[in-house]
Amino acid sequence: MGEILFLSHRIPFPPDRGDKIRSHHVLKALAALAPVHVATFCDDAQDRAFERDMAQVAASYRLITRSKSLPVAGLEALATGKPLSLAAxxxxxxxxxVRRVLAEHPIDTIYVFSGQMAQYVPADFAGRVVADLVDVDSAKFEAYGARGRGFRSWMERREARLLHREExxxxxxxxxxxxxxxAEADLLRLRVGEHGSRVRAMGNGLDAAFFDPAGVAPEPRMLAHAGPRIVFTGQMDYAPNIEAATRAIDRIMPxxxxxCPDATLHIVGRNPSPSLTARSGSGGIEVWGRVDDIRPWLAAADVALVPLEIARGVQNKVLEAMAMALPVVLSPGAATGIEALDGRDFAIRDSDAAMAQAVVDIAHAPETAAxxxxxARAWILGNASWEAALMRLPEHLGRCPADRREGMTDAV
Structure with a gap:
């Protein structure tokens, strides 16, 4: 068995947002199988501070601080006919x-994490390529384009079209x-037709021992606010999260x-957009920004609200809240890929009024909420461990007996 080259669009440390949680656990699983060389980017000094953690896992690595601005990437994309996300x-x-690693090390597998990084795979590479796209990004940009207007909508529709081709x-x-x-695997197969025969599903997991409410003290700053305390978590410069938080502020919380006039909504996550921070401190809204540990905030909440209107893949924010034994009210899109039972493990609601009523019902029935x-936590313990999620990773890498590979299906 040879060595592995791992290409990731963001440093897999710390595992504090959805894509980095998955890449973190995949990287550690790969490193348990063979020496892994990592080519990746970091967004800021806070991420680069975790370079030492990556160095302890990687046989070698190259970490680039991504400094290309969006306008520059946009001009490059227009000039080259590439998707903006590839140019960025x-x-x-x-x-x-990448060329040096392939020349100097016995790399027999390249693991591509996120579609932006497939551009680094040489056309003449003779080994195995595993592309972990996570979500169908072209479908996401189609949804953006359909909802927008003007030049932005044109760019999003262009991105959808070119990403579809790249996928x-x-x-x-x-x-x-x-x-x-x-669901994402089926969607991609449908979209790429004959090229979808080698598409598989590999789900996310969760460290339920880490996300255990028994060992976490609630965040005092959140407890200081009146209840019911409602929480929404995530990367808060990500467009679907901004839209969901805005929906919660403008349409659900009123x-x-x-x-429940004392109800408060707590938006917790890194890089909140100016449109969100401007709303903090009034109308029961608190925008907290980046925190070192999300668990105390979940422990201090009475209910998690996840009103995503554009959602792709499995929402880690939902799994984390469920693991913390927190009742979750979520949209149908946010529940996609989580095969828990509506009405028992969480509450799926579509309209603003239905979501608001579910939050109120939970607030008024603490025993039902508990x-x-x-x-929810019982479902996580039985269905959502990382060990189970990555159990078939060696098969995807071609590092198991042929007789086992012949029985591969697209099961998660």
Whole structure:
């Protein structure tokens, strides 16, 4: 068995947001199988502070601080006919590192984490390529384009079209293409047609021992606010999260506070947009920004609200809240890929009014809320470990007996 080259669009440390949680656990699982060389980017000094953690896992690595601005990436994309997301993550120094690693080390597998990084796989690479796209990004940009207007909408529709083409190219060239859920895998197969025969699903997991409410003290700053305390977590410069938080602020919370006037909404996550921070401190809204540990904030909440209107893949924010035995009210999109039971493990609601009513019902029935929380954690313990999620990773890498590979399906 040879060594592995791991290409990731963000440093897999710390595992504090959805994509980095998955890449973190995948990288550690790969390192348990073979020496791994890592080519990746960091967004800021806070991420670079975890370089030493990555160095302890990687046989070698190249970490580039991504400094290309969005306008520059946009001009590059227009000039080259490439998707903006590929232009944004194109870097010559990383290309040079990839060529050097392939020349100097016995690499027999390249693991591509996120579609932006497939551009670094040389066309003449003779080994195995595993492309972990996680979500169908082209479908996400189609949804953006359909909802927007003007130049932004045109760019999003352009991005959707070009990413669709890139996804088809990746599926045609990779030995295995992975998606985070059966639904995402089925969608990609439908979109790429004959190129979808090697598409598989590999789900996310959760460290339920880490996300255990029994060992976490609630965040005092959140407890200082009146209840019911409602929490929304995530990367808060990510467009779907901004839209969901805005929906909660403008459309759901007024309905909740009509019945529960002391209710507060706590938005917790790094890089909140100016449109969100401007709303903090009034109308029961608190925007906290980046925190070192999300668990105390979940422990201090009475309910997690996840009103995502555009959602792809499996939402880690939902799994984390469930593991912390917190009742979750979520949209149908946010529940995609989580095969828990509506009404027992969480509450799926579609309209603003239905979501608000579910929050109010939970606030007024603490015993029922506690029962939902217990059922949610029980479901996580039985269905959502990282060990189970990555159990078939060696098969996807071609590092198991042939007789086992012959029985591969697209099961998560």
């Amino acid at each position: 993550f194109h870097d010559r120094a990383l290309e040079q590192y 088809a190219r990746i599926c045609a060239s990779a030995d295995v293409t992975l998606l985070v859920s059966r 309905l909740v506070r009509g019945t 029962g939902i929380g217990r059922a």
